[in-house]
Amino acid sequence: MTTATVFDIDGTLANTPSAIAELIEDVVRGLGASPSRAQVLATVGKPLEASLAGLLGVSVDDGATAEAAARYRGRFATDVLSQGPALLLPGVPEGLDRLRSAGHLLGIATSKISSSAIALLEATGILDRFDTVVCHDMVERGKPHPDMALRALADLGATAPRSWYVGDTVTDMTMARAAALRTVGVSYGVDSAAALTTAGADHVVADFPAVIRVLLHATAGTPHDLPGTRPEPTGALT
Known part of the structure:
Protein backbone atom coordinates (compact mmCIF):
# COMPACT_ATOMS: atom_id res chain seq x y z
CA MET A 1 0.00 0.00 0.00
CA VAL A 80 15.19 35.28 -0.39
CA LEU A 81 15.55 33.00 -3.43
CA SER A 82 19.03 34.30 -4.17
CA GLN A 83 20.27 32.30 -1.17
CA GLY A 84 19.52 29.08 -3.07
CA PRO A 85 20.26 25.71 -1.42
CA ALA A 86 21.68 27.51 1.62
CA LEU A 87 18.06 28.12 2.63
CA LEU A 88 17.52 24.42 3.28
CA LEU A 89 17.61 23.19 6.84
CA PRO A 90 20.33 20.66 7.70
CA GLY A 91 19.63 17.16 6.43
CA VAL A 92 16.72 18.01 4.13
CA PRO A 93 18.01 16.75 0.73
CA GLU A 94 19.48 13.59 2.24
CA GLY A 95 16.36 12.94 4.31
CA LEU A 96 14.01 13.33 1.35
CA ASP A 97 16.17 10.92 -0.65
CA ARG A 98 16.02 8.35 2.17
CA LEU A 99 12.24 8.57 2.24
CA ARG A 100 11.98 8.10 -1.51
CA SER A 101 14.33 5.13 -1.34
CA ALA A 102 12.07 3.64 1.34
CA GLY A 103 9.07 3.93 -0.99
CA HIS A 104 7.44 7.11 0.27
CA LEU A 105 5.65 9.28 -2.23
CA LEU A 106 6.36 12.90 -1.34
CA GLY A 107 4.18 15.95 -1.65
CA ILE A 108 3.96 19.60 -0.65
CA ALA A 109 0.95 21.43 0.80
CA THR A 110 1.80 25.09 1.31
CA SER A 111 0.06 28.41 1.81
CA LYS A 112 2.29 29.88 -0.90
CA ILE A 113 0.79 30.47 -4.33
CA SER A 114 2.02 28.11 -7.03
CA SER A 115 4.57 30.41 -8.67
CA SER A 116 6.24 31.25 -5.35
CA ALA A 117 6.31 27.65 -4.14
CA ILE A 118 7.78 26.30 -7.37
CA ALA A 119 10.35 29.10 -7.47
CA LEU A 120 11.50 28.32 -3.92
CA LEU A 121 11.68 24.57 -4.50
CA GLU A 122 13.62 25.13 -7.72
CA ALA A 123 16.00 27.63 -6.11
CA THR A 124 16.78 25.22 -3.29
CA GLY A 125 17.24 22.30 -5.69
CA ILE A 126 14.61 19.95 -4.25
CA LEU A 127 11.64 20.31 -6.62
CA ASP A 128 12.38 16.98 -8.29
CA ARG A 129 11.97 15.11 -4.98
CA PHE A 130 8.22 15.79 -4.91
CA ASP A 131 5.46 13.97 -6.76
CA THR A 132 2.94 16.77 -6.25
CA VAL A 133 2.97 20.39 -5.08
CA VAL A 134 -0.37 21.72 -3.83
CA CYS A 135 -0.63 25.46 -3.15
CA HIS A 136 -3.10 27.93 -1.70
CA ASP A 137 -4.31 29.07 -5.12
CA MET A 138 -5.13 25.49 -6.18
CA VAL A 139 -7.91 24.82 -3.65
CA GLU A 140 -11.11 26.50 -2.54
CA ARG A 141 -10.05 26.77 1.11
CA GLY A 142 -6.53 27.09 2.48
CA LYS A 143 -5.13 26.08 5.86
CA PRO A 144 -6.46 25.26 8.43
CA HIS A 145 -9.10 23.58 6.26
CA PRO A 146 -8.15 20.11 4.98
CA ASP A 147 -8.49 20.87 1.25
CA MET A 148 -4.77 21.06 0.40
CA ALA A 149 -3.90 17.91 2.31
CA LEU A 150 -6.76 16.01 0.71
CA ARG A 151 -5.75 17.23 -2.75
CA ALA A 152 -2.18 16.07 -2.14
CA LEU A 153 -3.36 12.63 -1.03
CA ALA A 154 -5.57 12.33 -4.11
CA ASP A 155 -2.69 13.34 -6.39
CA LEU A 156 -0.46 10.73 -4.75
CA GLY A 157 -3.07 7.98 -4.75
CA ALA A 158 -2.60 7.59 -1.00
CA THR A 159 -4.92 7.20 1.97
CA ALA A 160 -4.75 9.20 5.18
CA PRO A 161 -4.26 6.29 7.62
CA ARG A 162 -0.91 5.42 6.01
CA SER A 163 0.21 8.98 5.37
CA TRP A 164 1.81 11.88 7.23
CA TYR A 165 1.98 15.65 7.25
CA VAL A 166 5.08 17.46 8.50
CA GLY A 167 4.84 21.13 9.46
CA ASP A 168 5.94 23.79 11.90
CA THR A 169 2.73 25.60 12.83
CA VAL A 170 -0.48 25.01 14.73
CA THR A 171 -2.30 25.74 11.46
CA ASP A 172 -0.39 22.90 9.79
CA MET A 173 -1.41 20.48 12.52
CA THR A 174 -5.03 21.62 12.36
CA MET A 175 -5.19 21.09 8.59
CA ALA A 176 -3.55 17.68 8.76
CA ARG A 177 -5.72 16.40 11.57
CA ALA A 178 -8.84 17.62 9.73
CA ALA A 179 -7.70 15.43 6.82
CA ALA A 180 -7.08 12.49 9.22
CA LEU A 181 -3.33 12.48 8.51
CA ARG A 182 -0.80 11.51 11.12
CA THR A 183 1.42 14.42 12.03
CA VAL A 184 5.00 15.37 12.83
CA GLY A 185 5.44 18.87 14.20
CA VAL A 186 8.87 20.50 13.98
CA SER A 187 9.81 22.83 16.81
CA TYR A 188 12.60 24.61 14.89
CA GLY A 189 10.16 26.66 12.79
CA VAL A 190 7.48 29.19 13.74
CA ASP A 191 5.52 27.60 16.61
CA SER A 192 6.89 26.10 19.81
CA ALA A 193 6.94 22.45 20.80
CA ALA A 194 4.30 23.19 23.44
CA ALA A 195 1.99 24.82 20.90
CA LEU A 196 2.41 21.94 18.44
CA THR A 197 1.74 19.43 21.20
CA THR A 198 -1.41 21.27 22.24
CA ALA A 199 -2.52 21.28 18.59
CA GLY A 200 -2.39 17.48 18.68
CA ALA A 201 0.81 16.60 16.83
CA ASP A 202 1.50 12.87 17.02
CA HIS A 203 5.23 13.59 17.34
CA VAL A 204 7.18 16.81 17.89
CA VAL A 205 10.86 16.81 16.92
CA ALA A 206 13.70 19.30 17.13
CA ASP A 207 15.51 18.74 13.81
CA PHE A 208 14.90 17.35 10.34
CA PRO A 209 16.90 14.11 10.79
CA ALA A 210 14.51 13.28 13.64
CA VAL A 211 11.59 13.74 11.23
CA ILE A 212 13.11 11.10 8.98
CA ARG A 213 13.65 8.69 11.88
CA VAL A 214 9.99 8.94 12.85
CA LEU A 215 8.79 8.40 9.29
CA LEU A 216 11.11 5.51 8.51
CA HIS A 217 10.15 3.78 11.74
CA ALA A 218 6.51 4.17 10.75
CA THR A 219 7.21 2.63 7.34
CA ALA A 220 8.80 -0.38 9.02
CA GLY A 221 5.69 -0.93 11.14
CA THR A 222 1.98 -0.45 10.61
CA PRO A 223 -0.38 2.40 11.48
CA HIS A 224 -1.35 0.46 14.60
CA ASP A 225 2.03 -0.33 16.14
CA LEU A 226 3.82 3.01 16.09
CA PRO A 227 5.47 3.93 19.39
CA GLY A 228 3.43 6.58 21.13
CA THR A 229 0.21 8.09 19.85
CA ARG A 230 0.63 11.29 21.78
CA PRO A 231 3.15 14.04 21.03
CA GLU A 232 6.77 13.71 22.03
CA PRO A 233 7.86 17.09 23.49
CA THR A 234 11.46 16.98 22.32
CA GLY A 235 11.49 14.39 19.55
CA ALA A 236 10.60 10.75 19.32
CA LEU A 237 12.91 7.96 18.26
CA THR A 238 16.16 9.70 18.96
Missing part, protein backbone atom coordinates in the same frame (compact mmCIF):
# COMPACT_ATOMS: atom_id res chain seq x y z
CA THR A 2 1.14 3.53 -0.79
CA THR A 3 2.80 5.55 1.97
CA ALA A 4 2.80 9.30 1.42
CA THR A 5 4.44 12.13 3.31
CA VAL A 6 3.32 15.70 2.67
CA PHE A 7 5.41 18.65 3.80
CA ASP A 8 5.03 22.32 4.53
CA ILE A 9 7.92 24.40 3.12
CA ASP A 10 8.68 27.55 5.15
CA GLY A 11 10.10 26.68 8.54
CA THR A 12 9.90 22.95 7.80
CA LEU A 13 12.16 22.33 4.81
CA ALA A 14 13.60 25.82 4.35
CA ASN A 15 14.92 28.26 6.92
CA THR A 16 12.91 31.10 5.47
CA PRO A 17 10.63 32.47 8.24
CA SER A 18 13.04 35.17 9.43
CA ALA A 19 13.84 36.37 5.91
CA ILE A 20 10.15 36.36 4.99
CA ALA A 21 9.20 38.25 8.15
CA GLU A 22 11.85 40.89 7.51
CA LEU A 23 10.64 41.34 3.95
CA ILE A 24 6.97 41.57 4.98
CA GLU A 25 7.79 44.08 7.69
CA ASP A 26 9.82 46.23 5.30
CA VAL A 27 7.04 46.18 2.70
CA VAL A 28 4.21 47.16 5.04
CA ARG A 29 6.30 49.82 6.79
CA GLY A 30 6.99 51.27 3.35
CA LEU A 31 3.23 51.64 2.98
CA GLY A 32 2.78 53.40 6.32
CA ALA A 33 2.03 50.54 8.73
CA SER A 34 3.88 50.01 12.02
CA PRO A 35 3.32 46.41 13.12
CA SER A 36 5.17 44.81 16.00
CA ARG A 37 7.69 42.07 15.30
CA ALA A 38 5.35 39.54 16.93
CA GLN A 39 2.50 40.58 14.64
CA VAL A 40 4.70 40.11 11.59
CA LEU A 41 6.06 36.73 12.70
CA ALA A 42 2.51 35.52 13.28
CA THR A 43 1.79 35.90 9.56
CA VAL A 44 4.59 33.61 8.35
CA GLY A 45 3.18 30.48 6.75
CA LYS A 46 -0.23 32.05 6.18
CA PRO A 47 -1.71 33.30 2.87
CA LEU A 48 0.16 36.42 1.80
CA GLU A 49 -2.66 38.78 0.80
CA ALA A 50 -4.68 38.16 3.96
CA SER A 51 -1.56 38.61 6.09
CA LEU A 52 -0.59 41.87 4.39
CA ALA A 53 -4.14 43.21 4.63
CA GLY A 54 -4.23 42.47 8.35
CA LEU A 55 -0.92 44.23 8.97
CA LEU A 56 -1.99 47.22 6.89
CA GLY A 57 -5.43 47.40 8.51
CA VAL A 58 -7.29 47.21 5.20
CA SER A 59 -9.38 44.63 3.34
CA VAL A 60 -7.89 41.95 1.13
CA ASP A 61 -9.49 43.69 -1.87
CA ASP A 62 -7.97 47.07 -1.04
CA GLY A 63 -5.49 48.52 -3.51
CA ALA A 64 -2.89 48.80 -0.74
CA THR A 65 -2.99 45.02 -0.31
CA ALA A 66 -2.36 44.47 -4.01
CA GLU A 67 0.49 46.99 -3.94
CA ALA A 68 2.07 45.31 -0.92
CA ALA A 69 1.78 41.86 -2.50
CA ALA A 70 3.38 43.11 -5.71
CA ARG A 71 6.26 44.69 -3.77
CA TYR A 72 6.76 41.52 -1.73
CA ARG A 73 6.79 39.21 -4.73
CA GLY A 74 9.01 41.57 -6.67
CA ARG A 75 11.66 41.39 -3.94
CA PHE A 76 11.23 37.74 -2.97
CA ALA A 77 13.70 36.56 -5.62
CA THR A 78 16.44 39.01 -4.72
CA ASP A 79 15.96 38.96 -0.95
Whole structure:
Protein backbone atom coordinates (compact mmCIF):
# COMPACT_ATOMS: atom_id res chain seq x y z
CA MET A 1 0.00 0.00 0.00
CA THR A 2 1.14 3.53 -0.79
CA THR A 3 2.80 5.55 1.97
CA ALA A 4 2.80 9.30 1.42
CA THR A 5 4.44 12.13 3.31
CA VAL A 6 3.32 15.70 2.67
CA PHE A 7 5.41 18.65 3.80
CA ASP A 8 5.03 22.32 4.53
CA ILE A 9 7.92 24.40 3.12
CA ASP A 10 8.68 27.55 5.15
CA GLY A 11 10.10 26.68 8.54
CA THR A 12 9.90 22.95 7.80
CA LEU A 13 12.16 22.33 4.81
CA ALA A 14 13.60 25.82 4.35
CA ASN A 15 14.92 28.26 6.92
CA THR A 16 12.91 31.10 5.47
CA PRO A 17 10.63 32.47 8.24
CA SER A 18 13.04 35.17 9.43
CA ALA A 19 13.84 36.37 5.91
CA ILE A 20 10.15 36.36 4.99
CA ALA A 21 9.20 38.25 8.15
CA GLU A 22 11.85 40.89 7.51
CA LEU A 23 10.64 41.34 3.95
CA ILE A 24 6.97 41.57 4.98
CA GLU A 25 7.79 44.08 7.69
CA ASP A 26 9.82 46.23 5.30
CA VAL A 27 7.04 46.18 2.70
CA VAL A 28 4.21 47.16 5.04
CA ARG A 29 6.30 49.82 6.79
CA GLY A 30 6.99 51.27 3.35
CA LEU A 31 3.23 51.64 2.98
CA GLY A 32 2.78 53.40 6.32
CA ALA A 33 2.03 50.54 8.73
CA SER A 34 3.88 50.01 12.02
CA PRO A 35 3.32 46.41 13.12
CA SER A 36 5.17 44.81 16.00
CA ARG A 37 7.69 42.07 15.30
CA ALA A 38 5.35 39.54 16.93
CA GLN A 39 2.50 40.58 14.64
CA VAL A 40 4.70 40.11 11.59
CA LEU A 41 6.06 36.73 12.70
CA ALA A 42 2.51 35.52 13.28
CA THR A 43 1.79 35.90 9.56
CA VAL A 44 4.59 33.61 8.35
CA GLY A 45 3.18 30.48 6.75
CA LYS A 46 -0.23 32.05 6.18
CA PRO A 47 -1.71 33.30 2.87
CA LEU A 48 0.16 36.42 1.80
CA GLU A 49 -2.66 38.78 0.80
CA ALA A 50 -4.68 38.16 3.96
CA SER A 51 -1.56 38.61 6.09
CA LEU A 52 -0.59 41.87 4.39
CA ALA A 53 -4.14 43.21 4.63
CA GLY A 54 -4.23 42.47 8.35
CA LEU A 55 -0.92 44.23 8.97
CA LEU A 56 -1.99 47.22 6.89
CA GLY A 57 -5.43 47.40 8.51
CA VAL A 58 -7.29 47.21 5.20
CA SER A 59 -9.38 44.63 3.34
CA VAL A 60 -7.89 41.95 1.13
CA ASP A 61 -9.49 43.69 -1.87
CA ASP A 62 -7.97 47.07 -1.04
CA GLY A 63 -5.49 48.52 -3.51
CA ALA A 64 -2.89 48.80 -0.74
CA THR A 65 -2.99 45.02 -0.31
CA ALA A 66 -2.36 44.47 -4.01
CA GLU A 67 0.49 46.99 -3.94
CA ALA A 68 2.07 45.31 -0.92
CA ALA A 69 1.78 41.86 -2.50
CA ALA A 70 3.38 43.11 -5.71
CA ARG A 71 6.26 44.69 -3.77
CA TYR A 72 6.76 41.52 -1.73
CA ARG A 73 6.79 39.21 -4.73
CA GLY A 74 9.01 41.57 -6.67
CA ARG A 75 11.66 41.39 -3.94
CA PHE A 76 11.23 37.74 -2.97
CA ALA A 77 13.70 36.56 -5.62
CA THR A 78 16.44 39.01 -4.72
CA ASP A 79 15.96 38.96 -0.95
CA VAL A 80 15.19 35.28 -0.39
CA LEU A 81 15.55 33.00 -3.43
CA SER A 82 19.03 34.30 -4.17
CA GLN A 83 20.27 32.30 -1.17
CA GLY A 84 19.52 29.08 -3.07
CA PRO A 85 20.26 25.71 -1.42
CA ALA A 86 21.68 27.51 1.62
CA LEU A 87 18.06 28.12 2.63
CA LEU A 88 17.52 24.42 3.28
CA LEU A 89 17.61 23.19 6.84
CA PRO A 90 20.33 20.66 7.70
CA GLY A 91 19.63 17.16 6.43
CA VAL A 92 16.72 18.01 4.13
CA PRO A 93 18.01 16.75 0.73
CA GLU A 94 19.48 13.59 2.24
CA GLY A 95 16.36 12.94 4.31
CA LEU A 96 14.01 13.33 1.35
CA ASP A 97 16.17 10.92 -0.65
CA ARG A 98 16.02 8.35 2.17
CA LEU A 99 12.24 8.57 2.24
CA ARG A 100 11.98 8.10 -1.51
CA SER A 101 14.33 5.13 -1.34
CA ALA A 102 12.07 3.64 1.34
CA GLY A 103 9.07 3.93 -0.99
CA HIS A 104 7.44 7.11 0.27
CA LEU A 105 5.65 9.28 -2.23
CA LEU A 106 6.36 12.90 -1.34
CA GLY A 107 4.18 15.95 -1.65
CA ILE A 108 3.96 19.60 -0.65
CA ALA A 109 0.95 21.43 0.80
CA THR A 110 1.80 25.09 1.31
CA SER A 111 0.06 28.41 1.81
CA LYS A 112 2.29 29.88 -0.90
CA ILE A 113 0.79 30.47 -4.33
CA SER A 114 2.02 28.11 -7.03
CA SER A 115 4.57 30.41 -8.67
CA SER A 116 6.24 31.25 -5.35
CA ALA A 117 6.31 27.65 -4.14
CA ILE A 118 7.78 26.30 -7.37
CA ALA A 119 10.35 29.10 -7.47
CA LEU A 120 11.50 28.32 -3.92
CA LEU A 121 11.68 24.57 -4.50
CA GLU A 122 13.62 25.13 -7.72
CA ALA A 123 16.00 27.63 -6.11
CA THR A 124 16.78 25.22 -3.29
CA GLY A 125 17.24 22.30 -5.69
CA ILE A 126 14.61 19.95 -4.25
CA LEU A 127 11.64 20.31 -6.62
CA ASP A 128 12.38 16.98 -8.29
CA ARG A 129 11.97 15.11 -4.98
CA PHE A 130 8.22 15.79 -4.91
CA ASP A 131 5.46 13.97 -6.76
CA THR A 132 2.94 16.77 -6.25
CA VAL A 133 2.97 20.39 -5.08
CA VAL A 134 -0.37 21.72 -3.83
CA CYS A 135 -0.63 25.46 -3.15
CA HIS A 136 -3.10 27.93 -1.70
CA ASP A 137 -4.31 29.07 -5.12
CA MET A 138 -5.13 25.49 -6.18
CA VAL A 139 -7.91 24.82 -3.65
CA GLU A 140 -11.11 26.50 -2.54
CA ARG A 141 -10.05 26.77 1.11
CA GLY A 142 -6.53 27.09 2.48
CA LYS A 143 -5.13 26.08 5.86
CA PRO A 144 -6.46 25.26 8.43
CA HIS A 145 -9.10 23.58 6.26
CA PRO A 146 -8.15 20.11 4.98
CA ASP A 147 -8.49 20.87 1.25
CA MET A 148 -4.77 21.06 0.40
CA ALA A 149 -3.90 17.91 2.31
CA LEU A 150 -6.76 16.01 0.71
CA ARG A 151 -5.75 17.23 -2.75
CA ALA A 152 -2.18 16.07 -2.14
CA LEU A 153 -3.36 12.63 -1.03
CA ALA A 154 -5.57 12.33 -4.11
CA ASP A 155 -2.69 13.34 -6.39
CA LEU A 156 -0.46 10.73 -4.75
CA GLY A 157 -3.07 7.98 -4.75
CA ALA A 158 -2.60 7.59 -1.00
CA THR A 159 -4.92 7.20 1.97
CA ALA A 160 -4.75 9.20 5.18
CA PRO A 161 -4.26 6.29 7.62
CA ARG A 162 -0.91 5.42 6.01
CA SER A 163 0.21 8.98 5.37
CA TRP A 164 1.81 11.88 7.23
CA TYR A 165 1.98 15.65 7.25
CA VAL A 166 5.08 17.46 8.50
CA GLY A 167 4.84 21.13 9.46
CA ASP A 168 5.94 23.79 11.90
CA THR A 169 2.73 25.60 12.83
CA VAL A 170 -0.48 25.01 14.73
CA THR A 171 -2.30 25.74 11.46
CA ASP A 172 -0.39 22.90 9.79
CA MET A 173 -1.41 20.48 12.52
CA THR A 174 -5.03 21.62 12.36
CA MET A 175 -5.19 21.09 8.59
CA ALA A 176 -3.55 17.68 8.76
CA ARG A 177 -5.72 16.40 11.57
CA ALA A 178 -8.84 17.62 9.73
CA ALA A 179 -7.70 15.43 6.82
CA ALA A 180 -7.08 12.49 9.22
CA LEU A 181 -3.33 12.48 8.51
CA ARG A 182 -0.80 11.51 11.12
CA THR A 183 1.42 14.42 12.03
CA VAL A 184 5.00 15.37 12.83
CA GLY A 185 5.44 18.87 14.20
CA VAL A 186 8.87 20.50 13.98
CA SER A 187 9.81 22.83 16.81
CA TYR A 188 12.60 24.61 14.89
CA GLY A 189 10.16 26.66 12.79
CA VAL A 190 7.48 29.19 13.74
CA ASP A 191 5.52 27.60 16.61
CA SER A 192 6.89 26.10 19.81
CA ALA A 193 6.94 22.45 20.80
CA ALA A 194 4.30 23.19 23.44
CA ALA A 195 1.99 24.82 20.90
CA LEU A 196 2.41 21.94 18.44
CA THR A 197 1.74 19.43 21.20
CA THR A 198 -1.41 21.27 22.24
CA ALA A 199 -2.52 21.28 18.59
CA GLY A 200 -2.39 17.48 18.68
CA ALA A 201 0.81 16.60 16.83
CA ASP A 202 1.50 12.87 17.02
CA HIS A 203 5.23 13.59 17.34
CA VAL A 204 7.18 16.81 17.89
CA VAL A 205 10.86 16.81 16.92
CA ALA A 206 13.70 19.30 17.13
CA ASP A 207 15.51 18.74 13.81
CA PHE A 208 14.90 17.35 10.34
CA PRO A 209 16.90 14.11 10.79
CA ALA A 210 14.51 13.28 13.64
CA VAL A 211 11.59 13.74 11.23
CA ILE A 212 13.11 11.10 8.98
CA ARG A 213 13.65 8.69 11.88
CA VAL A 214 9.99 8.94 12.85
CA LEU A 215 8.79 8.40 9.29
CA LEU A 216 11.11 5.51 8.51
CA HIS A 217 10.15 3.78 11.74
CA ALA A 218 6.51 4.17 10.75
CA THR A 219 7.21 2.63 7.34
CA ALA A 220 8.80 -0.38 9.02
CA GLY A 221 5.69 -0.93 11.14
CA THR A 222 1.98 -0.45 10.61
CA PRO A 223 -0.38 2.40 11.48
CA HIS A 224 -1.35 0.46 14.60
CA ASP A 225 2.03 -0.33 16.14
CA LEU A 226 3.82 3.01 16.09
CA PRO A 227 5.47 3.93 19.39
CA GLY A 228 3.43 6.58 21.13
CA THR A 229 0.21 8.09 19.85
CA ARG A 230 0.63 11.29 21.78
CA PRO A 231 3.15 14.04 21.03
CA GLU A 232 6.77 13.71 22.03
CA PRO A 233 7.86 17.09 23.49
CA THR A 234 11.46 16.98 22.32
CA GLY A 235 11.49 14.39 19.55
CA ALA A 236 10.60 10.75 19.32
CA LEU A 237 12.91 7.96 18.26
CA THR A 238 16.16 9.70 18.96
